[in-house]
Amino acid sequence: MLSGLERPNGEITGRTRLLGILAHPTEHVKAPPEINRIARLRGTDAVMVPLNVAPADLESLVGGLRVLKSFDGAIVTVPHKQAIIRLCDVVSPQARAVGAANVLRRDHDGRIIADQLDGIGFVEGLRHAGIEVVGKSVYIAGAGGAANAIAFALAEAGVRRLTLANRTQGKIEALREKLIAAYGNIDVGLGSGNPTDHDLIVNGTTLGMNVSDPLPLDTHLLKADMVVAEVIMEPEITPLLDAARKIGCRIHLGRHMLEHQLQLMANFLGL
Ligand SMILES: NC(=O)c1ccc[n+]([C@@H]2O[C@H](COP(=O)([O-])OP(=O)(O)OC[C@H]3O[C@@H](n4cnc5c(N)ncnc54)[C@H](OP(=O)(O)O)[C@@H]3O)[C@@H](O)[C@H]2O)c1
Structure with a gap:
């Protein structure tokens, strides 16, 4: 759960929640500044950063995210949208039907929940x-x-x-x-x-x-x-x-x- 605290001057503190964008490569991704702007507008102490992971390492990364207590969720994009499905604990009916997810979040108990919002x-x-x-x-x-x-x-x-x-x-x-x-x-x-x-x-x-x-x-x-x-x-x-x-x-x-x-x-x- 996010803290709901405002981040003065945009500074990252020990309370800041971590969000990611899973991609490979990540240089072209456009979402982080947009999501970070929405977080600021909504007064939420969270920051999205690029998480550049090769397809072969996706499974180990997801295993790490499950136990990362400061992690709240991530956007998922090329080339991981299909592969992420089998690595998540809960997959929405839309993501299951399409065979691809483009967003995931970590629950309190460490479960990874995926959805498809395209x-x-x-x-x-x-x-x-x-x-x-x-x-x-x-x-x-x-x-x-x-x-x-x-x-x-x-x-x-x-x-x-x-x-x-x-x-x-x-x-x-x-x-x-x-x-x-x-x-x-x-x-x-x-x-x-x-x-x-x-x-x-x-x-x-x-x-x-x-x-x-x-x-x-x-x-x-x-x-x-x-x-x-x-x-x-x-x-x-x-x-x-x-x-x-x-x-x-x-x-x-x-x-x-x-x-x-x-x-x-x-x-x-x-x-
Ligand atoms: N606005 C948004 O929020 C948003 C979100 C997601 C994606 N997009 C955009 O949506 C577009 C499609 O993305 P995608 O992820 O669906 O790509 P994709 O999975 O690679 O699918 C590409 C589609 O384009 C067709 N295509 C490609 N080259 C073609 C050609 N020369 N002649 C005929 N058909 C051709 C493919 O046909 P075949 O099946 O025959 O290969 C396939 O249907 C991209 O421009 C992407 O940036 C926009």
Whole structure:
């Protein structure tokens, strides 16, 4: 449990709680300053630091974190999101379903509890922007970590229909099976690059990060009454969002997913 004490002048004392970000490498991670800012704003005496651990050493590190009494929790990112699942004592249904966790916390008794907040952050971002997903028909491009998490969070939130499209067909077939097993009442179809007849279009691929990337779907088939959402944060306006905006679609930026996820992570970490 965090102390709830304010840290004067940002100084670390013997009471400061330790938070980490498990990654390898760690140089690129963006979350520590954001989480540390939230901790300061909430008046919580805790600090997040990078924990650079190679995949082969993850298990020993988690063993150490279990007995580290000043440790409260960590964000988990590439390449540990999948591997962390089997090392934790309690895994949330969302993390179990997606097969990956992106945050963990240490309980009083030393148990490590893992959760997956990527998809929930995406749905919260939409809701905060006034875009409701209940009963909607959603097209998702991609079947990697982000797309899996978003698909499960949308199913949990109550969408009526999901269409999955991805370069590697086997991955959307596997995702469809998992979604139907978890949410029997949802209509899950497999698509190609055609987003016709959906309310919300989501790019959950990496396509759009580089200028040479092909588009993740056929933008000529977008209609002005569709909402088009991104997971990519850089560039802020991807070629997909640019095309959607020109057609008159409402667009939703990738950064909203992260912004809302950081708040959810801070809550989970007890800040
Ligand atoms: N905004 C946020 O908070 C947030 C959170 C998490 C992730 N993200 C972003 O989400 C994006 C995806 O991340 P991820 O972790 O899901 O990555 P990932 O697991 O590596 O999945 C990548 C996806 O992109 C597809 N893809 C990659 N190159 C392609 C190509 N040349 N042609 C067609 N499809 C291609 C892959 O298709 P295949 O399956 O066929 O390989 C797969 O569906 C990244 O840009 C990441 O930064 C944003």
